[in-house]
């Protein structure tokens with residue numbers, strides 16, 4: 425099966441980036457990380473990437489006069505690195521059509537809730553505040569909405585009565601680290617296609 429050429433975009437800790445790196449190194453994911461981009465120069469994920477010899481680039485949104493110009497710089501660098509799929513792994517910026525048209529249905533995001541519930545930021549807190557008993561994580565394609573694109577796979581996480589925001593966040597993160605590399609391998613194995621009509625994902629095997 426073909427090797428995926430990934431670009432991973434981060435803003436912070438990069439534990440999901442680490443999960444992808446680990447899966448590649450232990451050969452459960454057939455992919456290369458061609459480039460790691462962070463919009464924050466101090467993101468811990470950059471150190472993780474460098475430790476594993478990956479190419480990194482800081483592209484700071486604050487240095488661009490508009491979202492569009494920031495996105496053009498992202499696209500330029502990802503295309504230059506021959507990236508096929510872009511993974512948003514805790515990347516905290518909203519992408520414009522400039523970016524999404526350049527990588528149409530090739531951008532995937534990991535979100536810490538069972539979408540379509542609890543979109544946007546602080547999804548774990550939203551779930552706790554609402555009082556649901558099950559939440560989880562979702563990997564989906566990115567479209568022009570916020571956390572609205574076609575859902576690929578989800579893992580449920582039960583909320584315990586003893587949970588704090590921290591304990592729940594950590595348990596969801598563990599599920600994220602399983603889910604994200606698994607979905608990437610499914611893409612590499614051509615397990616599904618994206619259809620324009622709902623349901624969006626058509627499973628092939």
Ligand code: GRF
Pocket residue numbers: 434435436437438439440441469513514515534535536597600
């Ligand atoms: C994760 O919870 C992810 O779902 C969300 O941002 C967080 C990133 O964590 N989009 P990390 O930087 O991968 O550790």
